[in-house]
Amino acid sequence: MTERGDGARPGFDEARAIVTASTPSPVELIVPLSDALGRWTAADLFAARDCPGFDASAMDGFAFAAGATAAATAHVPVELVVAGEYRAGHSPTPAIAGAAYPISTGAKMPVGCDTVITTERASVVQQGERRVLTFAIPEAAGRNVRRQGEDARAGEPVLPSGRRITAETIGALASYGLSHVPVFRHPRISIIPTGDELVGTARPDAIPDANGPMIAASAASLGLPVQCHPPVGDDPGQIERAFRAVLASGSTDILISTGGVSTGDHDHIAAVLRAMGARIYFHGVRMRPGKPVLFAKLADGTLFFGLPGNPVASLLGFRFLVLAAVRTMLGRPPETGAPETVDVAGRENTTLFLRAHRGSSRGRPGIEILPGQQSHMMRSLLAANCWLSVDLDAAGNSLVRRYDLSATLE
Numbered sequence: 001m002t003e004r005g006d007g008a009r010p011g012f013d014e015a016r017a018i019v020t021a022s023t024p025s026p027v028e029l030i031v032p033l034s035d036a037l038g039r040w041t042a043a044d045l046f047a048a049r050d051c052p053g054f055d056a057s058a059m060d061g062f063a064f065a066a067g068a069t070a071a072a073t074a075h076v077p078v079e080l081v082v083a084g085e086y087r088a089g090h091s092p093t094p095a096i097a098g099a100a101y102p103i104s105t106g107a108k109m110p111v112g113c114d115t116v117i118t119t120e121r122a123s124v125v126q127q128g129e130r131r132v133l134t135f136a137i138p139e140a141a142g143r144n145v146r147r148q149g150e151d152a153r154a155g156e157p158v159l160p161s162g163r164r165i166t167a168e169t170i171g172a173l174a175s176y177g178l179s180h181v182p183v184f185r186h187p188r189i190s191i192i193p194t195g196d197e198l199v200g201t202a203r204p205d206a207i208p209d210a211n212g213p214m215i216a217a218s219a220a221s222l223g224l225p226v227q228c229h230p231p232v233g234d235d236p237g238q239i240e241r242a243f244r245a246v247l248a249s250g251s252t253d254i255l256i257s258t259g260g261v262s263t264g265d266h267d268h269i270a271a272v273l274r275a276m277g278a279r280i281y282f283h284g285v286r287m288r289p290g291k292p293v294l295f296a297k298l299a300d301g302t303l304f305f306g307l308p309g310n311p312v313a314s315l316l317g318f319r320f321l322v323l324a325a326v327r328t329m330l331g332r333p334p335e336t337g338a339p340e341t342v343d344v345a346g347r348e349n350t351t352l353f354l355r356a357h358r359g360s361s362r363g364r365p366g367i368e369i370l371p372g373q374q375s376h377m378m379r380s381l382l383a384a385n386c387w388l389s390v391d392l393d394a395a396g397n398s399l400v401r402r403y404d405l406s407a408t409l410e
Helices: 011-023 169-176 213-220 237-248 271-276 311-327 377-381
Strands: 028-032 061-064 078-080 099-102 115-118 123-127 130-135 157-159 178-185 189-193 226-228 254-258 279-281 292-296 301-305 338-340 351-359 364-369 387-393 397-402
Touching: 011 279, 011 292, 011 311, 028 377, 157 169, 189 237, 189 351, 213 226, 213 254, 213 311, 237 254, 237 271, 254 311, 271 279, 271 301, 301 311, 301 338, 351 377
Parallel strands: 078 099, 189 226, 189 254, 254 301
Antiparallel strands: 028 178, 061 099, 061 115, 078 130, 123 130, 279 292, 292 301, 338 397, 351 364, 351 387, 387 397
16 A cells, blocks of 8 residues: 555545554563553453362351251250361361361361351350350351352353453452463554754743643553653654664654644655655545544554644544554454434535533533634643544435543553
C-alpha cells in the first residue's frame, strides 16, 4: 500500500482498518504474577492446585465429629474432651477419637472431624485438669468448614484469554497456585512533539506543549510504557535526528510525533519519513478534527503516527487511530461505538467528532453537545465524558455513535 493523494484520503473507518491490518500480531510473554498487573492474558488460565487445598475451618472455634453429638439433649448433654490445638500454617497434632480441638480460621481440619462450632457458641467447662466441650443439642455436620476444592479444582479453567489482570485477579490466581502467567507484551510508546513555537518556553511568543503530556498521559493510563521527549523545532534535519535517536535506542514499537503534518512550508514530517525510507499508508483522513493525521511504517518495522498540532485533533488521532494499533498488539478486538439518537447535522464524506456530556435530565438519560468544538479549544474536554462520531448514510441521515472520552482497552 502506498501513500494516497489528497483526493484519495481514507474515511475514518477505513483508516482504522488500515492501521489494524498493518499492525504486527501480539507478542506473548510469560511473566511473574507479581509483574502481571494491568496486562492482558494471552491464553486460558487453569488452576494449579485445589483451592482450598484441604478441608479447613472457616471460623475460630472447636472442630469435632458431628456424629458424636447425635444423642445430646438439655437433660443429658454430650461432653467432648478438648485436646490439642490446630492453627493455620502449623502442622496438626495427632487426632484423638471423640475429642474436640481448638482450631483457628484457615487451619486444616483434624482427621475424623467434620464440623466446627464457633468460639462464641461453644460451651466449655473446666472439670479438674481437663476441659470439656458440652452440647445440649445435636450439631449438623459440615458447619463452618471450607471444603477442599470448593472454590477451584486443579486443572479447572479459571480465567480466559483476553482478560485484563487486576489486583483482584492476582489474588485469585495466587490462591490457585499460579506463579507465572502468559500475557501480551505492551507496545512501547515514544512521543516527539515538534514545532518552533514549543521550543524555549521562556519566549513571549512560545506556546506550552499540551500534546506531549496529554498523549503521554493517555498512553500511561492504558498501562503502556511511554517516553515523551523534548520538543524539536521545525527543522527537517533536527526532526530526522530525533527520530533516528529513538529508533537507535531500540526502546519503541510506536513512534508518535505531534505537529508538522499539514501542508504548510514548515510542515516537514512527511518529507522526513520519505527520506528515511518509511512506507506511508495514508496522509490525511476524512475526519474532523484530525484531518492531517499520518500513518506510516519505518524501515525497521516501527509504527509511526504523525498527529496534528491542534490539541484536540492530536488527542483524537491517539484516541482512535493509535489506539487501534495498540488494541491489535494486545489481542483486543476493534472498538465499536454505541449507536445514539441525537439531532445533529453531519457532513458529507467526513466523520465529525464532537465533545459531549452524557447524563440525566429530569430523570431521563440525555446527551449534551458542548460548546467550544474548535480543534484548538480544550475547555470542553473538562466537561465532556464522551465523543460522538457523526456520519451520513446514503440518504443523508446522520449516523451517530458514542465512545468513551478516554482511550480504553475494554
